[in-house]
Amino acid sequence: MAALTQRLKELDDIERDITTAMQSAGQAILELSKDKPSLKQVESQTSNFVKTLENVENGLTKHITYLTQVSTGQAHEGSSYASQKDLSMAWHRIHHARARLMELERLKNKHMQ
Amino acid sequence: MSQQKTLSQNKEALLKSYNKRMKDDIKSMVDNFIEIIKLARVPQDEDSQVLRPLQNNQDQYEMHVRACNVVRAGECLMKLISDIKQYLVLNDFPSINEAISQNTRFDKNMQNECDSRLCLLRDDVASELYELEEEYYSSAYK
Numbered sequence: 357m358a359a360l361t362q363r364l365k366e367l368d369d370i371e372r373d374i375t376t377a378m379q380s381a382g383q384a385i386l387e388l389s390k391d392k393p394s395l396k397q398v399e400s401q402t403s404n405f406v407k408t409l410e411n412v413e414n415g416l417t418k419h420i421t422y423l424t425q426v427s428t429g430q431a432h433e434g435s436s437y438a439s440q441k442d443l444s445m446a447w448h449r450i451h452h453a454r455a456r457l458m459e460l461e462r463l464k465n466k467h468m469q
Numbered sequence: 470m471s472q473q474k475t476l477s478q479n480k481e482a483l484l485k486s487y488n489k490r491m492k493d494d495i496k497s498m499v500d501n502f503i504e505i506i507k508l509a510r511v512p513q514d515e516d517s518q519v520l521r522p523l524q525n526n527q528d529q530y531e532m533h534v535r536a537c538n539v540v541r542a543g544e545c546l547m548k549l550i551s552d553i554k555q556y557l558v559l560n561d562f563p564s565i566n567e568a569i570s571q572n573t574r575f576d577k578n579m580q581n582e583c584d585s586r587l588c589l590l591r592d593d594v595a596s597e598l599y600e601l602e603e604e605y606y607s608s609a610y611k
Contacts, residue, residue, distance in 0.1 A: 360564035363557055367550050374550075378543050381502050385536075388509045405502065409495055412546065416491045419553055420484055427560035429480030430473075436569050439576035446583035453590060 363419065370415045377408035483556075490549050497542040501535040508532055 384401035387393050508528045519527070605611065 360557065360561055360568075363561070364554060367554050367557075371547060371550050374543050374546050377498070378539065381498075381539060384502075385505060385509070388506070402502075402506070406499070409498060413491065413495050416546075416549070416553070417488070419557070420487050420491070423487075423553070423556060423560065424481075424484050426562055427480060427556070428562070429476035429560075432560070432562060432565045434566065434569050436572035436576060439573040439580075443576040443580045443583075446580040446587075449587055450583050453587060457590075 363422075366415065367419065370412055373408050373412050373415070377405050377412065380405040380408060487549060487553060487556075490545065494542040494545045494549070498539050498546075501538040501542070505532055505535050505539075508535075 380401045384398050384405065387398045387401065508531055512524060
């Protein structure tokens with residue numbers, strides 16, 4: 357379960373990387389639109405854009421390769437239904453006992469008066 | 470057997486399509502960005518065969534379209550990540566197995582606790598009934 361959460365978190369990070377890459381691209385173009393653009397700034401934003409996209413590509417490739425290894429294409433047929441049903445029956449037993457005890461208490465109170 | 474083969478082929482096709490979508494979108498982002506950077510260069514008069522204002526307008530429109538393409542490719546990548554997440558949740562067998570065994574363990578523990586409490590209650594009620602019985606048989610109501 358922790359592994360799945362970790363993988364979903366990594367995918368969230370990749371999503372953030374995509375927005376970062378697009379922000380870098382925007383910043384680079386914004387710098388170019390100025391009267392006196394700083395070449396250094398443009399280069400750094402552009403290399404940031406390319407680097408982040410490389411990270412995105414590597415991360416996604418890793419996840420897709422993992423999926424190729426673990427999935428079979430068939431739906432998972434296991435479930436925890438049996439144990440849930442057993443637990444629900446245990447709850448019913450408890451509730452039944454509680455109802456009978458309450459009835460007993462009601463009778464006791466009736467005779468105490 | 471043939472059904473299993475079809476499922477396996479479907480899975481492979483789907484994962485290949487994920488790979489292709491990823492590569493296409495990233496390539497689209499990089500290519501469009503490079504083209505925008507190229508368009509940002511101010512053309513020399515001898516380079517251009519059309520009028521300067523016309524060229525500027527054309528460049529502006531092209532930049533808009535290419536910027537839209539970058540954004541579209543980014544959105545497609547987001548959609549791809551969402552698809553991968555869904556596929557991961559539904560088809561990551563080791564995690565699903567672990568989640569099922571964790572739930573089963575929890576349910577069994579709760580059930581054992583319920584049953585042990587019920588047993589304690591039964592013992593209490595039995596001892597009370599024993600006392601009540603003795604009281605009844607030694608009383609005048611008998």
